[in-house]
Amino acid sequence: MSRFAIIGAGQTGATFALALLSKGHEVALYSDRSPQSLYEDVPATGTAVMYGEALAVEERLGLHTYRDKAPLIEGLTGWVSSSSGMEVMAMAGSLGDMPGVGVDTRLRSFDRVNEFIRLGGTFIVEDVSPESLDTIAAAHDLTFVATGKRGLTDLFAGNAARSKYTEPQRALAMITVTGLPTDSSAFAHRSDHGGAYNAFSIVGDMGETIWCPYLHKTAGPSWSFLGFGRIGTEWEERLSSPSNAQEMLETVKGLHKEFLPWDAAFIANAEVIPDDRFSWLKGRVKPTVRDAAGFTASGHAVMSLGDTSMTFDPIGAQGAQSGMKQVGHYLDALESHDGPFDAEWIRSTFEDFFHKSGQASTALTSILLDQDAGGSVNETIFLASNGDRRVADGFFQLLSRPQSALPFKDIAAVHAWIEQLCPGETADEILGRSLSRIKEAEQLHAQGLPYFPRA
Incomplete structure (x- = not known):
């Protein structure tokens, strides 16, 4: 038996x-708030959607995945338009055997903290x-830092080689x-799967939106909206302006009327939760990979965990x-280790995790930020x-298991992946079919007609 401390x-x-x-x-377990305060006095830290591979970890540990309460996410629809309003691309993909759930982080934390105490x-x-x-740290065999408050994140140096961005890439709103x-009537104009599919939109150089089925801590099944405003655009200003939930909802509805008329x-x-x-939440995040090992004033090695270890947009x-x-x-x-939990062990353990999983998660985030x-x-x-729907299936399934294909070394690797998903066809044939569909969309736009179905 070892003695561990977790901060956060x-x-x-x-x-x-x-x-x-x-x-x-x-x-x-250390927290700056009581369990009840964690539940009542802070916002949820994002939608925290988790798919098959992460949920499998919870299942293996005997933890509640909330699949029995939360609306299941079985796939996504992705619609792309230009900033000027031309509707360009529409795709839909299934998560296959890896459905996900979006659960209020306050609910998960509250339940697990109380079970921990019990x-x-x-x-x-x-x-x-x-x-x-x-x-x-002096009183424990190993201390994990899972919070960035009070300067604790500063103990872990940023890894410049693995951190592509020096500034936040989006103004975020939730x-x-x-x-x-x-149910199936939700977003029915987008697909036959209705509310079982997330609704993702890209609007030119303005930003992105996504609607996710969600389990709110008190309201239960609901919808969570995430908006991503590109820095320097009108969306950045508008998504950064609200000062309360009602103002945020009015902003979201206004963006839909002007830029996302299909939804x-x-x-x-939609109504706020009184x-x-x-x-609601707003802010911005700089994607960063940090050193796994930090050191206290007396030289005790501590280990980064979660967002303190890797921060994702x-x-x-x-x-x-x-x-x-x-x-x-x-x-x-930890279970397979026999020896001290020193800086060498901390770094080698994180390196193994990064190469097996973290590197691919970073690459997937960059694909979406740099689309x-x-x-x-x-x-x-x-x-x-x-x-091709088969490529969309494969793309969206990377949300759960990005390491199955990412990171791609070059375009040739992407073409090989596409052809693996679509036996009997070349990547050029599939890309050509896509370009033909884009021409159809352009023709409709020239006639003043929509390409995407309307709600």
Whole structure:
């Protein structure tokens, strides 16, 4: 039995603490808030959608996946238009045997913290500082840092070689709403799968939107909206302006009327959740990969976990998933290790995780952040997904298992992947079919007619 401390009782920290406790270890979980305050007094940290591979970690650990309560996400529809309003590409893909769920992070954290306490774990309400972390690390075999508060993230140096971006790439906005159906009638104009498919849109150089079926902590089945405004655009300003949930919802509806008319009628009845003043969120994130090992003032090695380890822009849905996969990987590494948990072990354990999973998650996020780059890997994937449903299936299934194909070394590797998904056809044939469909869309646009069905 080892003695572990975890700083941060968010979704990843609480999950890891509970899993370690169930393995028979002595665990102390530190949080700057009580369990009830974590549930009531903070916003959800994003939609935290998780798909098959991350949910499989929860199942393996005997944790509740919420699949029995949350609306299942079985696939996605992706529609692409230009900033001027021309509707260009429409794709739909299934997640196959890897359906997902979007669950309020406050609900997951609250349930797991309370279970941790019930089973005898030590829960300490303390605003941990770099100075107090030194004392905590000295008293435990290994301390994990799963929060960036009070400068704790600064203990872990950023890895410039693995961190492609030096600034945030999007202004982010989120709101959870009720008033919309979550059954097959939801987004029925987009596909026969209705509310079982996320609704993803790209609007030229303005940004992206996605509607996700969601399990809110009190409202239950609902919808969560995420908006991504490109820096320097009108969307950045508009998504950054709201100061409360109602203003955010009005902004979202306004963007739909002007830029996303195909979904505007469906979301017109969306309503804020009156008993949750934290049902919305805005901000921006700089995608960053950090060193796994940090050191306290006295030289104790501590280990980064979750968002402290790898910070993702949420456009690729990799943050919560990567954290859960990291929990599973680290548990296995701890169980098979016999010796000190020193900096060498910390770094080698993270390196193994990064090469097995984290690197591909970073690559997938970049594909979605950089989707307008001409002649690139990302453009080829989007074009091929527009040309063939089988490619769209394969693309969207990368959300759960990006390491099955990513990172691609070059365009030739992308073509080989496309042809593997579509036996008997060449990548050029599929891309040609996509270009033909884009010409059809251009012709309709020239006639003043829509290409996408309307709600």
